[in-house]
Amino acid sequence: DVKVTQSSRYLVKRTGEKVFLECVQDMDHENMFWYRQDPGLGLRLIYFSYDVKMKEKGDIPEGYSVSREKKERFSLILESASTNQTSMYLCASEQAGNQPQHFGDGTRLSIL
Amino acid sequence: GQQLNQSPQSMFIQEGEDVSMNCTSSSIFNTWLWYKQDPGEGPVLLIALYKAGELTSNGRLTAQFGITRKDSFLNISASIPSDVGIYFCAGQRGTGGFKTIFGAGTRLFVKA
Numbered sequence A: 001d002v003k004v005t006q007s008s009r010y011l012v013k014r015t016g017e018k019v020f021l022e023c024v025q026d027m028d029h030e031n032m033f034w035y036r037q038d039p040g041l042g043l044r045l046i047y048f049s050y051d052v053k054m055k056e057k058g059d060i061p062e063g064y065s066v067s068r069e070k071k072e073r074f075s076l077i078l079e080s081a082s083t084n085q086t087s088m089y090l091c092a093s094e095q096a097g098n099q100p101q102h103f104g105d106g107t108r109l110s111i112l
Numbered sequence B: 001g002q003q004l005n006q007s008p009q010s011m012f013i014q015e016g017e018d019v020s021m022n023c024t025s026s027s028i029f030n031t032w033l034w035y036k037q038d039p040g041e042g043p044v045l046l047i048a049l050y051k052a053g054e055l056t057s058n059g060r061l062t063a064q065f066g067i068t069r070k071d072s073f074l075n076i077s078a079s080i081p082s083d084v085g086i087y088f089c090a091g092q093r094g095t096g097g098f099k100t101i102f103g104a105g106t107r108l109f110v111k112a
Helices: none
Strands: A004-006 A010-013 A019-025 A031-038 A042-049 A064-070 A073-078 A087-094 A107-111 B005-007 B010-014 B019-024 B031-037 B044-049 B055-058 B061-065 B071-076 B085-092 B100-102 B106-111
Touching (some): A004 A087, A010 A019, A019 A031, A019 A087, A019 A107, A031 A073, A042 A064, A042 A073, A073 A087, B010 B019, B019 B085, B031 B061, B031 B071, B044 B055, B044 B061, B044 B071, B071 B085
Parallel strands (some): A010 A107, B010 B106
Antiparallel strands (some): A004 A019, A031 A042, A031 A087, A064 A073, B005 B019, B031 B085, B055 B061, B061 B071, B085 B100, B085 B106
C-alpha cells in the first residue's frame, strides 16, 4: 500500500513565524502535491512537483514556497505565517502516467 | 478555469438507504476518481475509472464513467453509519497530477 506521511497532525504557530510542513512518500512516486482544504472551498492546489528540485505553482501559491531535495520528500514552507493561513493542509503523491493521487492524513495548522 | 460540479453538496439519509451522487463537467476527462474523507483524515481512494462507460464496484460502492467522458456517478447501497464523511470526485485530463481537478465534495450524514 502507498504510504504518504505528514510529519504533524496538529500544529499551532504564531503570526510571523516561518513554518515547515513535511511530507514523505514511500512508493518512489514522481509527482507530489500540497493542497489546502477550507470549508466550502474544497481542495485548492498550492504547489506541486514532478521531479526532484522541480516545482510548479498551483492555484494559490502566494505566501508559500516548497522544497524537493529528495524524491520521497516534499516540504511546504510558510515564509511568514499569517492568520489567513490557518487551514487543513494535505500532501499527496502520484505515480506519473494518469495514476490516482494518494493523500496523507493532513496537518491541521492554526496560526494565532 | 476548469470546474467539476459535484452534487449534492450534502445529504442526510437513514441507515439502510441507497445513496447517489454525481459529478459533471464541460470538459472531457480521461480518468475519473472517487475519494472518501473521514473527519480529521486525508482523502482515501475508493474507485478509479479509466474507460468511458466503465462500471466498477468496490463492495457496496458502484461508480460509472459517463459515456460522454464529462460525468461520473457514485452509488452507495444499504448505507451504514461508517459511510459518514465527505466524498470527492476528481477528473484527470492526461498524464501528470497537475491536470487533476477535484469536485467540492458531497458531505454524507447517516442516521442510525
